[in-house]
Amino acid sequence: MILLLTSDPRDDPEAADAGTADWLAHLEEAMPEETIHTVWTDYDPGDIDIAVIVQPPPGSLAHLPNLVWIHSLWAGVETILADETIPPDIPIVRLQDPHMADTIAEAAAMHVLALHRQMPGYRALQNEHTWKDLGYAETSETRVGILGLGLMGSAAARVLAMLGFAVMGWSTTPKNIDGVESFVGESGLADMAAKTDILVNLLPLTPATERIMSSGLFDRLPTGARIVNLGRGPHVDDDDLLGALDTGRVAHASLDVFWEEPLPADHPFWDHPLITITPHVAAPTGRLTGSRIVADNVRRYRAEGIIPEAVDRRLAY
Amino acid sequence: MILLLTSDPRDDPEAADAGTADWLAHLEEAMPEETIHTVWTDYDPGDIDIAVIVQPPPGSLAHLPNLVWIHSLWAGVETILADETIPPDIPIVRLQDPHMADTIAEAAAMHVLALHRQMPGYRALQNEHTWKDLGYAETSETRVGILGLGLMGSAAARVLAMLGFAVMGWSTTPKNIDGVESFVGESGLADMAAKTDILVNLLPLTPATERIMSSGLFDRLPTGARIVNLGRGPHVDDDDLLGALDTGRVAHASLDVFWEEPLPADHPFWDHPLITITPHVAAPTGRLTGSRIVADNVRRYRAEGIIPEAVDRRLAY
Numbered sequence: 001m002i003l004l005l006t007s008d009p010r011d012d013p014e015a016a017d018a019g020t021a022d023w024l025a026h027l028e029e030a031m032p033e034e035t036i037h038t039v040w041t042d043y044d045p046g047d048i049d050i051a052v053i054v055q056p057p058p059g060s061l062a063h064l065p066n067l068v069w070i071h072s073l074w075a076g077v078e079t080i081l082a083d084e085t086i087p088p089d090i091p092i093v094r095l096q097d098p099h100m101a102d103t104i105a106e107a108a109a110m111h112v113l114a115l116h117r118q119m120p121g122y123r124a125l126q127n128e129h130t131w132k133d134l135g136y137a138e139t140s141e142t143r144v145g146i147l148g149l150g151l152m153g154s155a156a157a158r159v160l161a162m163l164g165f166a167v168m169g170w171s172t173t174p175k176n177i178d179g180v181e182s183f184v185g186e187s188g189l190a191d192m193a194a195k196t197d198i199l200v201n202l203l204p205l206t207p208a209t210e211r212i213m214s215s216g217l218f219d220r221l222p223t224g225a226r227i228v229n230l231g232r233g234p235h236v237d238d239d240d241l242l243g244a245l246d247t248g249r250v251a252h253a254s255l256d257v258f259w260e261e262p263l264p265a266d267h268p269f270w271d272h273p274l275i276t277i278t279p280h281v282a283a284p285t286g287r288l289t290g291s292r293i294v295a296d297n298v299r300r301y302r303a304e305g306i307i308p309e310a311v312d313r314r315l316a317y
Numbered sequence: 318m319i320l321l322l323t324s325d326p327r328d329d330p331e332a333a334d335a336g337t338a339d340w341l342a343h344l345e346e347a348m349p350e351e352t353i354h355t356v357w358t359d360y361d362p363g364d365i366d367i368a369v370i371v372q373p374p375p376g377s378l379a380h381l382p383n384l385v386w387i388h389s390l391w392a393g394v395e396t397i398l399a400d401e402t403i404p405p406d407i408p409i410v411r412l413q414d415p416h417m418a419d420t421i422a423e424a425a426a427m428h429v430l431a432l433h434r435q436m437p438g439y440r441a442l443q444n445e446h447t448w449k450d451l452g453y454a455e456t457s458e459t460r461v462g463i464l465g466l467g468l469m470g471s472a473a474a475r476v477l478a479m480l481g482f483a484v485m486g487w488s489t490t491p492k493n494i495d496g497v498e499s500f501v502g503e504s505g506l507a508d509m510a511a512k513t514d515i516l517v518n519l520l521p522l523t524p525a526t527e528r529i530m531s532s533g534l535f536d537r538l539p540t541g542a543r544i545v546n547l548g549r550g551p552h553v554d555d556d557d558l559l560g561a562l563d564t565g566r567v568a569h570a571s572l573d574v575f576w577e578e579p580l581p582a583d584h585p586f587w588d589h590p591l592i593t594i595t596p597h598v599a600a601p602t603g604r605l606t607g608s609r610i611v612a613d614n615v616r617r618y619r620a621e622g623i624i625p626e627a628v629d630r631r632l633a634y
Contacts, residue, residue, distance in 0.1 A: 262448035
């Protein structure tokens with residue numbers, strides 16, 4: 001029996017806003033043969049063998065004695081991995097949605113094209129009623145460096161290469177993607193950064209990648225490089241970024257994710273002329289396609305006892 | 318012998334800004350066997366058989382008794398066609414640069430992605446320090462209608478289809494482009510408009526297309542459609558556009574071209590919250606690739622007497 005757990009408050013279904021009702025409807029449609037409970041329905045905790053989760057508060061799963069595995073509806077699993085009430089031998093499966101990868105690749109393409117085409121500069125000129133050509137760099141000479149070549153990073157790399165950019169990517173293990181130069185390891189990161197005009201982050205958040213975008217990396221970029229963060233807020237050291245924007249090392253930052261979300265109204269990023277803010281919308285999880293993937297995984301488990309490949313807790317992705 | 322004519326002032330080479338010197342350098346490198354004059358060099362007008370032009374003032378070619386043909390370095394030829402001092406039997410060849418078509422297709426992709434991804438709305442929210450998800454429409458359900466499927470329009474159609482948009486195109490004759498629905502004629506225009514979420518103009522400017530984007534067309538769009546003008550300013554009826562933005566029929570307009578360029582500093586478009594302005598930069602003519610195309614055409618003429626396909630003055634493209 002399945003328990004759907006989200007960040008919605010347990011005591012008040014009316015106040016629900018994490019989409020529990022909408023997820024429930026999609027999941028029930030995708031697997032009508034399953035009984036799916038929520039915190040607002042009556043169930044025996046001992047009956048639950050699978051938890052399907054969207055960022056529930058820590059400790060939410062502690063009352064399930066017979067839990068076998070957990071399916072996260074988010075691609076990022078840093079929150080659930082930090083929950084110490086979950087026994088380490090319970091597999092945590094994250095949603096690997098190719099449709100979501102396409103969606104985030106589209107967001108990467110949009111942000112990179114806007115920076116390549118000097119849109120922040122033209123926006124500033126429009127505010128001043130100034131007609132001025134800011135110049136055009138050939139696409140084939142605009143070098144895009146992607147941090148992370150997993151499902152999302154490699155989808156972004158392919159779209160950007162298709163658009164004609166000179167694409168490079170950095171990952172833990174070497175990757176072979178048509179038209180994409182592969183870099184690995186610490187020295188590979190430094191080498192890639194030195195040639196990067198636009199840096200796009202699509203890494204998972206792990207202890208090893210937290211604050212990866214800090215002065216150490218910014219200082220290796222060519223002067224006037226631009227950055228796009230579609231990963232997680234803690235990938236960026238905010239103070240270092242503000243410093244790099246001040247010195248001109250980084251000419252613009254397009255940020256979709258932040259340490260605290262919603263971004264606090266008094267955060268200095270909001271009014272910064274060299275920062276573009278979007279409210280964590282790069283890759284909305286498609287509830288239709290996501291629910292179908294979960295249903296396939298649940299059915300395979302019921303029929304064959306096979307749990308999909310789980311997150312490696314040591315690597316945290 | 319070739320004469321290169323631009324909009325640069327004839328009396329002062331120091332004040333040149335239409336790129337005469339840069340065009341000359343590229344053209345001389347591309348065809349070192351040719352003598353290329355400018356208004357600042359000494360030549361016998363009777364020696365000139367080919368004029369290579371970038372928007373010269375009307376009457377600039379009237380002194381050339383033995384002119385055989387004209388090669389425009391711009392894709393748009395509306396200005397030269399309006400010059401009544403040019404005998405109607407002199408062929409005018411326009412630059413058909415596939416590289417330029419790729420560049421304008423890229424601009425179309427950038428503007429369409431930015432509108433699809435609600436970037437003007439997020440910009441306004443950033444100004445207010447407001448964190449709010451404006452929702453995401455599936456790319457495959459976002460219908461892009463392209464006005465014009467010539468070299469540029471079809472390049473844009475292909476890139477947009479590749480990005481996953483539902484692409485339609487309107488042209489004089491039916492076109493067969495993979496994944497692009499073709500519309501022709503006046504009723505075709507109305508049919509396409511009724512299904513268009515984002516309308517992109519890439520038509521040449523002719524008497525038949527002037528003010529094609531006016532109330533008559535806007536009224537057929539679904540409420541809240543967005544428009545992108547990468548053609549020419551006179552394709553848009555400015556007052557009708559302002560009216561359509563007022564009523565919400567058109568939710569946003571991204572404009573690269575205008576009736577008067579530079580756009581006058583007191584034009585109402587500058588401060589309009591629903592208009593994005595770029596200063597005619599969608600497709601900078603690549604001087605390197607453009608010069609090579611001109612050189613190939615000149616060589617073919619010298620060797621075989623063949624003048625490239627000229628503009629049809631009746632159709633004006």
